[in-house]
Amino acid sequence: MTMNLYAAQNPASSKVAARALDVHYGEKQALFAVDLDIRAGEVTALIGPSGCGKSTFLRCINRMNDMVDGARVSGSLTLDGSDIYDRNVDVVQLRARVGMVFQKPNPFPKSIYDNVAYGPRIHGLARDQAELDEIVMNSLEKAGLLGEVEDRLQESGTGLSGGQQQRLCIARAIAVAPEVILMDEPCSALDPIATAKVEELIDELRENFTIVIVTHSMQQAARVSQRTAFFHLGKLIEVGDTEQIFTNPQQPLTQGYITGRFG
Amino acid sequence: MQTLTLAVVLLLLSTLAFQLGRKRAFAVSERQSMPLHSLPGYYGSWVALWCGLPAFAILALWLMFEPSLVRELVVADLPAAMRDLPADRVDVLVNEVRNAAMGHATADADLAVAAEHYNHLRHIGFAVIAAITVTIALAGAAFAWRRIQPELRARPRVEASVNVFLVASSTVAIFTTIGIVLSLLFEAMRFFNMVGFMDFLFGLNWSPQMSTRSDQVGSSGAFGMIPLLTGTMLISLISMVVALPLGLFSAIYMSEYAQPRVRAVAKPALEILAGIPTVVFGFFAVITVAPVIRSVGEVFGLSVAAESALAAGFVMGITLIPLISSLSDDVITAVPQSLREGAFGLGATRSETIRQVVLPAALPGIVGGVLLAVSRAIGETMIVVMAAGLSAKLTFNPLEAVTTVTVQIVTLLVGDTEFDSPKTLAAFALGLMLFAITLGLNVVALHIVQKYREKYD
Numbered sequence: 226m227t228m229n230l231y232a233a234q235n236p237a238s239s240k241v242a243a244r245a246l247d248v249h250y251g252e253k254q255a256l257f258a259v260d261l262d263i264r265a266g267e268v269t270a271l272i273g274p275s276g277c278g279k280s281t282f283l284r285c286i287n288r289m290n291d292m293v294d295g296a297r298v299s300g301s302l303t304l305d306g307s308d309i310y311d312r313n314v315d316v317v318q319l320r321a322r323v324g325m326v327f328q329k330p331n332p333f334p335k336s337i338y339d340n341v342a343y344g345p346r347i348h349g350l351a352r353d354q355a356e357l358d359e360i361v362m363n364s365l366e367k368a369g370l371l372g373e374v375e376d377r378l379q380e381s382g383t384g385l386s387g388g389q390q391q392r393l394c395i396a397r398a399i400a401v402a403p404e405v406i407l408m409d410e411p412c413s414a415l416d417p418i419a420t421a422k423v424e425e426l427i428d429e430l431r432e433n434f435t436i437v438i439v440t441h442s443m444q445q446a447a448r449v450s451q452r453t454a455f456f457h458l459g460k461l462i463e464v465g466d467t468e469q470i471f472t473n474p475q476q477p478l479t480q481g482y483i484t485g486r487f488g
Numbered sequence: 489m490q491t492l493t494l495a496v497v498l499l500l501l502s503t504l505a506f507q508l509g510r511k512r513a514f515a516v517s518e519r520q521s522m523p524l525h526s527l528p529g530y531y532g533s534w535v536a537l538w539c540g541l542p543a544f545a546i547l548a549l550w551l552m553f554e555p556s557l558v559r560e561l562v563v564a565d566l567p568a569a570m571r572d573l574p575a576d577r578v579d580v581l582v583n584e585v586r587n588a589a590m591g592h593a594t595a596d597a598d599l600a601v602a603a604e605h606y607n608h609l610r611h612i613g614f615a616v617i618a619a620i621t622v623t624i625a626l627a628g629a630a631f632a633w634r635r636i637q638p639e640l641r642a643r644p645r646v647e648a649s650v651n652v653f654l655v656a657s658s659t660v661a662i663f664t665t666i667g668i669v670l671s672l673l674f675e676a677m678r679f680f681n682m683v684g685f686m687d688f689l690f691g692l693n694w695s696p697q698m699s700t701r702s703d704q705v706g707s708s709g710a711f712g713m714i715p716l717l718t719g720t721m722l723i724s725l726i727s728m729v730v731a732l733p734l735g736l737f738s739a740i741y742m743s744e745y746a747q748p749r750v751r752a753v754a755k756p757a758l759e760i761l762a763g764i765p766t767v768v769f770g771f772f773a774v775i776t777v778a779p780v781i782r783s784v785g786e787v788f789g790l791s792v793a794a795e796s797a798l799a800a801g802f803v804m805g806i807t808l809i810p811l812i813s814s815l816s817d818d819v820i821t822a823v824p825q826s827l828r829e830g831a832f833g834l835g836a837t838r839s840e841t842i843r844q845v846v847l848p849a850a851l852p853g854i855v856g857g858v859l860l861a862v863s864r865a866i867g868e869t870m871i872v873v874m875a876a877g878l879s880a881k882l883t884f885n886p887l888e889a890v891t892t893v894t895v896q897i898v899t900l901l902v903g904d905t906e907f908d909s910p911k912t913l914a915a916f917a918l919g920l921m922l923f924a925i926t927l928g929l930n931v932v933a934l935h936i937v938q939k940y941r942e943k944y945d
Contacts, residue, residue: 343834347835397830401835
């Protein structure tokens with residue numbers, strides 16, 4: 226049954242592909258043999274109860290788990306067919322291709338301009354000031370923040386409202402022109418109006434980026450994603466088109482979770 | 489000794505009062521078949537407080553006023569010839585009487601009589617105060633014991649007394665500070681009556697030797713504090729040049745790079761440095777560092793004084809490393825992990841993250857810690873006394889001997905002192921200046937640290 230499900234995934238168009246991915250934190254195993262394909266140009270939502278491993282999976286894709294003491298990854302995880310955990314992979318370059326937006330807005334205590342310019346600067350993406358200005362303006366524009374901050378680019382990024390801060394963090398991530406953007410519950414610290422704005426933004430960003438979003442809100446998964454993967458206790462239970470997962474789940478666990486019987 | 493016995497007796501009475509009050513609370517509650525408002529222990533404590541507090545208060549007052557009272561009476565009974573002596577001579581006589589009363593022999597018959605009188609007065613005084621305090625203790629206990637009723641709100645009353653006790657404790661601490669400042673201030677005022685304030689503050693010459701007799705030559709006395717201030721600043725600057733990079737870099741290593749196992753060993757090891765007495769650092773400066781600096785200087789053809797600002801400042805810097813390192817470690821660790829992740833997530837390397845994100849975020853806290861270290865350096869005494877020298881030269885050359893404010897305070901007050909000469913009083917004026925400078929630095933430092941805290945909490 227489950228095998229049929231994976232056959233439905235098309236490896237040719239998958240941007241990120243996990244095969245038999247195991248993750249251990251010290252003695253504790255956090256992910257069990259996950260096989261999952263993330264398709265290019267789509268929003269993939271990862272849902273499941275707390276501690277189910279969805280954030281762990283997300284953090285494997287840009288190797289943020291490297292920071293965690295005692296974290297071990299085995300199995301295969303590829304980006305455009307090349308192994309993310311290969312010894313020759315430069316983490317700095319990987320993270321330039323795979324950007325990340327965090328649960329809590331975390332702008333640097335710098336000006337709005339410097340926040341967005343940070344990534345391009347460390348990766349040397351702009352040859353001169355004019356190019357850098359262009360990148361910053363473009364990124365703020367794409368993040369839907371430019372109109373609100375145009376006249377105060379030199380003010381501190383920490384002075385913005387929570388929703389603006391989160392869109393600033395999104396602008397900061399897309400300024401590096403990544404191919405994939407990982408979002409770890411990006412709206413959990415925001416009010417409903419700010420959440421609506423960020424969701425709208427995610428939908429627009431889909432044209433240019435492959436997006437993976439972890440969310441606790443099933444409505445959010447239904448609204449923003451094209452595909453949804455359901456995790457439970459470190460295992461991938463089911464993955465499919467969002468509409469199918471929410472209207473016609475194949476697994477009883479998925480059914481139970483989306484109808485609110487547990488989680 | 490007698491007073492101690494009395495205090496123990498009063499304590500025992502209070503303990504007894506506690507037991508009686510507790511029993512009484514049970515009994516009253518049972519007799520009236522009404523539940524107690526508070527736990528029985530509170531009734532006991534309430535009775536004990538009524539027993540002990542007034543008695544101890546009276547005892548404390550007595551101890552405060554007894555010496556002057558007895559003194560008055562003894563002086564009044566001295567022969568008229570002695571009584572009419574100038575005040576300082578009478579003081580000497582009273583001291584002799586006290587010594588005689590303690591059992592030391594005295595040649596003067598009048599004083600022997602006075603000593604006997606003195607002892608007699610003290611005995612009577614003690615008997616009276618013992619009787620009064622014990623009576624008050626018993627009366628207080630009885631008063632409280634009789635008032636125990638089930639509806640008596642004993643708990644709030646006992647709690648209120650805890651509050652009073654705590655307020656009293658902090659008041660003592662605050663008033664001690666005020667007292668120290670005032671004593672500095674008054675002595676400094678006396679100094680400024682003899683030496684001009686401006687001459688002291690801006691004078692370029694420091695030579696505090698005064699002629700004590702009019703026929704002495706060569707010592708005029710000059711009290712310009714600028715050379716001391718420059719010496720202090722020079723040594724503090726050298727110490728910060730040593731301590732700041734070493735402390736900050738070790739903090740960065742401990743908080744960002746070190747494996748937990750390394751950190752568990754290295755951090756306490758660094759803190760041991762803070763536990764070495766400064767006098768030992770003084771040896772180190774004089775015996776080890778100064779000769780090394782000297783011989784290195786010779787290699788380069790520089791003449792280095794045996795006691796140099798460089799040696800003192802260098803060793804002082806080492807003593808400040810643990811302070812800077814542990815304060816910086818705290819603020820660096822307090823920078824939210826989310827900021828580091830944000831930078832790592834954009835592909836920043838570890839050192840880029842630290843330089844461009846973590847340190848700027850921690851900067852206010854680090855600046856606050858550094859200012860605290862500077863005020864410690866300015867007030868440090870032992871190392872500079874041993875290693876910096878005494879010559880009040882107005883120089884910025886770190887290879888020469890300089891002197892500091894603290895060193896001069898020590899030398900002014902060591903040995904025979906007379907508290908009416910500007911030479912001695914100058915120490916208080918210097919102390920006041922030192923206090924003003926370090927207080928200012930501490931206020932600024934705490935303000936900066938506070939501002940930083942508000943940002944991330």
